Amino acid sequence: MAVCSRLPLQRFLSASSPRLLSCRNVQAESAAPGPLYPPVLPSRSAKSKSAKRRVLLEFYEQLRGAEPREKIRGLTRIQRMKYVVYPQTFAQGADRWYQHFTKTAYLPGLPDKFTSEAEPHQEQEFEDAVLSELRSLVCNALLQENWHMKKGRTFIHGEQKQYVRPFVTNIVSGLVHSLARTNPVLRLSSLDFDPQVNFYWVHGERTIPRGHRSGRVEPQRFQIDDKPHSQIRIPHQLPEFVPLKAEISAEVPVIQLEPDRLPLFRRQYDNNIYIGAKLEDPCCYGHTQFHVVPDKFHRNKLNKKNLPGHIEVFLRANAITSLYAWTGAQAMYQGFWSEQDVSRPFVSQAIITDGQYFSFFCYQLNTLALSSFSTPNNPRKNLCWGTESLRLYERITDGDVIGWDDNVLKLLVQFLLNKPQN
């Protein structure tokens, strides 16, 4: 029988015939096939924990790519009951509780930058001239308010408003304008009086004990509304005191009790995040805040009430909360939030005074992710350095200031001379 010779030659000529294809590229790996089926995701609308989690994570994904203004709006839009944290409070042991709420470790003393200043001799005389000028400025302001001006008696709890607040206003504006020569960033800074600083954050969870939502897990929300006496805002970030990943031995105190025991009370109102100026302001980083101790918390009154230990506790609590709120708000203005943690530390300083005693505090915000999905066991913690209250002068008699302490003024000047690296 004749072999069929009319078989189509195309079959053998074509390079893509099955016979040739099967022999070709046997050694090479085949391309990884794409997923055959769509990913298995939990539902969006079911009454289940995974559904709620999915909705929340999708919302966070949406926020990641948004502008800072929309991020802040998205995080603060929904109002719910929240704990209102007052920086100035009578609560006993408030500084430990506030350290727990803000994940801050407190370090007594100031960072190395301020303690180990080895000044060469050439700068000494130059420094002395500047220092004597500033000393006379502060002394004059002090005498003006307390001695030269004739001020009658005020109502109860009106002493600070009448004597100390104008004094602090004068020295702040005087020092900032005189030191603008030495510290060029102060020339570009913005000095605000009676600004508002607000911050809203979420930390920890609680199970609702009673009510129609009992048994459900809800986050604990906090809000700080602070009104410092004055603050300085600068267009560039201050340098960090300690690297972001540094190991610090101080611990953040952890308190297992609920915040109601402090006592801390809950209210529902607008969730605000504000540094003292709106988002578009070029001076969006903080430099120094000045706080004045109100009459209620003055050391004489606390001593009369048998609460001498509360003087320092009050100052620490005030510094930690005010500076956390300010640095946190600065970070949120730059677009960082709890899921997108800060990539560089935010640094600010504060000086709390009651007219005679000055306390200096430095704060470094290393993390905003106090309890977040993306970083569950966050090793970073915020740091706060602080001094005890240092006395500037002993008393004022007959147009003279007695018991003047230069170290306090030097520390004040050093704080104001802190400038960003350029």
Next chain:
Amino acid sequence: MAKRLIYPIYQLGNPQLRIFRPTFNMTLVRPGKEQPADTVQFRISMEMTKFDVRNYLEKIYSVPVAAVRTRIQYCTNKKRNHLNQRVKRPDYKVAYVQLSQQQTFQFPDIFPEKEKKHEEGSVEEMQEKFMEDERQRQKPDPRRGGVTEWFGL
């Protein structure tokens, strides 16, 4: 000072009102919710104020007090007796006292659980022994290592 007594009106220049031997009582209670270590909870008379509580503890018991907070607990008037009359449970005032000088207080365990040991030769002791033996017999063989009798011969 006392319940059901009218305090003398204070006029400018009067000396400080002093009370000796007040008729108030303060009851130390175990807190229902977990409190911080320096907080002590009392039930006090409705007429007492925070200042009264502080002076009471400081002067009579020399306990250093840092802060006092009070609240009034309203108790129900809804319950009814066998004559369908509403019966009010009396209200009371609660004071949370925070101690100063870093003192702490933990409410003691007033009713500790003690092991009942019956007398020798009594009926209860023999019953207890019998129950103990029964329970021992019901337990599975420890040599089987927790595996049930179902798997086996």
